[in-house]
Amino acid sequence: MSEMTLQYAPTEESVATSYLDEGHTVLSWLLTTDHKRIAILYALSITAFFFIGGVAIGLVRLELISPTGWFMTSDEYNRAFTIHGIIMVWFFLVPSIPATMGNFVLPMMIGAPDVAFPRLNLLSWYLYLIGASFTVYVLLSGGVDTGWTFYPPFSSTYSHSSVVPAAIGVFVVGFSSIATGVNFMATVHLLRAPGMTWFRLPLFAWSMYVVSMVMVLATPVLAMSLLLICAERLFGLPIFDASVGGDPVLFQHLFWFYSHPAVYIMILPAMGVVSEVFACFARRRVFGYAFMVYALLTIGVVGFMVWGHHMFVAGQSPLANLIFSFLSFIVAVPSAIKVFNWTATLYRGQIGFEAPMLYALGFLGLFTIGGLTGLFLASVPIDIAATDSYFVVAHFHTIMVGGTVSAFMAGIHYWWPKVTGRRYHEFAAQLAAIAMFLGFNLTFIPQFIMGWLGMPRRYHFYPDVFQIWHVLSSGGAAMLAVAYLMPLGYLGWSLFNGDRAGDNPWGATGLEWQTPSPPPKRNFLRPPQVTSAPYQYHDIGRAREEVEQAPVEGRGDAR
Amino acid sequence: MNGSSGDHETLWRGPLLAWSALLALAAISLGSAYLPLGAGNVAVNLVIAVVMAAVLAIFLMDLRNGTTLVRIVASTGLFWMIFMFVLTFSDYLSRG
Numbered sequence: 195m196s197e198m199t200l201q202y203a204p205t206e207e208s209v210a211t212s213y214l215d216e217g218h219t220v221l222s223w224l225l226t227t228d229h230k231r232i233a234i235l236y237a238l239s240i241t242a243f244f245f246i247g248g249v250a251i252g253l254v255r256l257e258l259i260s261p262t263g264w265f266m267t268s269d270e271y272n273r274a275f276t277i278h279g280i281i282m283v284w285f286f287l288v289p290s291i292p293a294t295m296g297n298f299v300l301p302m303m304i305g306a307p308d309v310a311f312p313r314l315n316l317l318s319w320y321l322y323l324i325g326a327s328f329t330v331y332v333l334l335s336g337g338v339d340t341g342w343t344f345y346p347p348f349s350s351t352y353s354h355s356s357v358v359p360a361a362i363g364v365f366v367v368g369f370s371s372i373a374t375g376v377n378f379m380a381t382v383h384l385l386r387a388p389g390m391t392w393f394r395l396p397l398f399a400w401s402m403y404v405v406s407m408v409m410v411l412a413t414p415v416l417a418m419s420l421l422l423i424c425a426e427r428l429f430g431l432p433i434f435d436a437s438v439g440g441d442p443v444l445f446q447h448l449f450w451f452y453s454h455p456a457v458y459i460m461i462l463p464a465m466g467v468v469s470e471v472f473a474c475f476a477r478r479r480v481f482g483y484a485f486m487v488y489a490l491l492t493i494g495v496v497g498f499m500v501w502g503h504h505m506f507v508a509g510q511s512p513l514a515n516l517i518f519s520f521l522s523f524i525v526a527v528p529s530a531i532k533v534f535n536w537t538a539t540l541y542r543g544q545i546g547f548e549a550p551m552l553y554a555l556g557f558l559g560l561f562t563i564g565g566l567t568g569l570f571l572a573s574v575p576i577d578i579a580a581t582d583s584y585f586v587v588a589h590f591h592t593i594m595v596g597g598t599v600s601a602f603m604a605g606i607h608y609w610w611p612k613v614t615g616r617r618y619h620e621f622a623a624q625l626a627a628i629a630m631f632l633g634f635n636l637t638f639i640p641q642f643i644m645g646w647l648g649m650p651r652r653y654h655f656y657p658d659v660f661q662i663w664h665v666l667s668s669g670g671a672a673m674l675a676v677a678y679l680m681p682l683g684y685l686g687w688s689l690f691n692g693d694r695a696g697d698n699p700w701g702a703t704g705l706e707w708q709t710p711s712p713p714p715k716r717n718f719l720r721p722p723q724v725t726s727a728p729y730q731y732h733d734i735g736r737a738r739e740e741v742e743q744a745p746v747e748g749r750g751d752a753r
Numbered sequence: 754m755n756g757s758s759g760d761h762e763t764l765w766r767g768p769l770l771a772w773s774a775l776l777a778l779a780a781i782s783l784g785s786a787y788l789p790l791g792a793g794n795v796a797v798n799l800v801i802a803v804v805m806a807a808v809l810a811i812f813l814m815d816l817r818n819g820t821t822l823v824r825i826v827a828s829t830g831l832f833w834m835i836f837m838f839v840l841t842f843s844d845y846l847s848r849g
């Protein structure tokens with residue numbers, strides 16, 4: 195296993211053929227093993243599911259404008275928020291950054307011609323599609339009403355909706371994230387270019403490495419707990435049924451043993467993306483690189499030991515509550531280190547406000563708010579009051595939407611010239627970034643407030659006093675919808691009409707920028723050689739301002 | 754990739770044997786549930802589960818031929834199971 199070599203481009207190849215020109219048929223895409231093309235297949239699929247999940251929550255927000263409901267039955271309402279949760283968590287957020295940007299950029303960042311197992315990579319996309327088709331079946335068969343958490347005994351005994359197909363969809367898509375995780379771990383271990391030592395890895399590569407470990411270690415537990423639900427529902431195996439000696443709380447232990455680390459599966463890649471973006475657009479070396487790495491690793495490990503904070507009112511023992519509360523406070527420390535280090539990276543930087551930076555700054559503020567409100571909820575007495583309220587809803591959306599989706603957008607814009615070879619319309623992108631930030635806050639600040647005042651989640655009938663907050667929140671959601679649709683327009687336009695970007699329009703130092711954009715099939719024309727630590731931005735400074743519009747030839751790692 | 758499983762004739766033999774052993778153990782586990790052993794049933798089932806995990810690790814995951822790094826990575830799985838059990842029991846063993 196220790197000896198692995200993949201071929202770079204043949205040495206006689208002197209003119210770069212872009213990976214996009216290596217075949218134009220549909221089959222050349224569906225049977226590709228090129229990590230860059232698989233990244234694009236993933237990007238298209240998760241975008242489709244993002245908008246399906248978005249329509250579901252659009253209906254929910256519309257329904258909530260009236261305190262008595264106005265176009266949905268309670269049953270329909272349950273199904274709408276459940277499908278939103280299932281799709282957004284497993285078919286968008288979990289694969290979002292790793293399967294798209296991780297796939298595209300990780301091998302290039304470490305100087306590899308592909309991932310370690312290119313065919314496994316393609317298989318993972320097909321597994322995603324199979325899981326996704328179960329979910330589409332669930333949609334067509336009338337949906338599922340358990341909430342995305344599948345808690346028994348409702349899911350195992352009482353629900354009359356498509357629980358088993360939904361669980362199988364999630365089960366299958368889990369294997370696609372395991373495949374991605376195994377692949378990335380092997381890639382980072384085996385395919386680093388000469389000179390790319392562990393402590394020269396860009397932080398995005400580190401985040402992909404850590405998230406891969408979390409995926410591989412956590413996802414099997416989800417698979418198992420969903421199978422047990424199916425076994426109980428289909429065959430009456432008494433596992434979670436208290437009337438025959440089972441324990442419904444056991445499911446919550448198993449489910450959250452995966453699903454809390456899943457929060458880190460969603461946020462660690464986002465941390466990786468913004469680390470790249472802050473360094474590039476502040477023209478600064480990332481402050482405290484080694485601490486950033488240790489913080490990622492600590493979050494990856496300690497993140498596995500805090501799941502019980504989801505069960506403070508579920509009948510868990512007071513001692514366990516105490517332990518999980520304490521550990522949850524601990525895991526905030528490395529996250530705080532990262533926030534301080536990003537801020538210190540900006541300090542005295544030459545900051546540019548291009549769209550990737552705007553999105554990354556949005557991430558920084560919102561991740562901080564999401565993290566701090568998480569500390570409220572890690573405290574047992576506060577959580578007992580706030581459990582299942584909109585405060586919780588607002589908290590985790592601030593992490594997953596304010597955090598992860600902002601970073602996802604930052605990454606899309608940052609690497610867009612790399613992927614397509616084109617520039618996008620900068621001003622349109624800046625507008626979208628600002629609209630997304632404002633829309634986000636308009637949606638979720640009212641939810642924090644009404645949650646604190648006692649508005650429970652998952653109800654569409656509510657006391658009149660909360661209506662003003664719901665209306666504001668729905669207005670924010672409409673603004674968010676516009677902000678999410680805008681990139682489809684200007685990025686789509688850029689694909690065909692955008693200016694040529696040159697190889698390295700941002701003057702970035704990452705290895706992925708030291709090769710043509712869009713890259714050739716095997717990524718590099720010559721095997722790269724790494725001679726320095728990442729983020730050598732001091733040497734370059736804000737070069738692109740001095741040379742006006744002319745793209746800057748990147749220097750930095752590959753010399 | 755290395756070790757004894759290199760040639761294609763025997764590539765499937767080990768995993769198939771391991772798989773049939775796992776199925777046999779599952780059958781024994783099911784059968785033992787019908788024996789009136791009281792608390793002994795749990796003990797029998799736990800022993801069978803340990804044997805299953807060992808078969809999985811040694812033969813199906815082929816750790817007997819693995820490099821040190823691969824074995825370390827695999828053993829993290831065990832380590833993570835310890836997290837899971839210790840913290841889950843912090844609930845079950847201290848309920849009032």
Ligand SMILES: [Cu+2]
Binds near residue numbers: 454500504
């Ligand atoms: Cu959690």
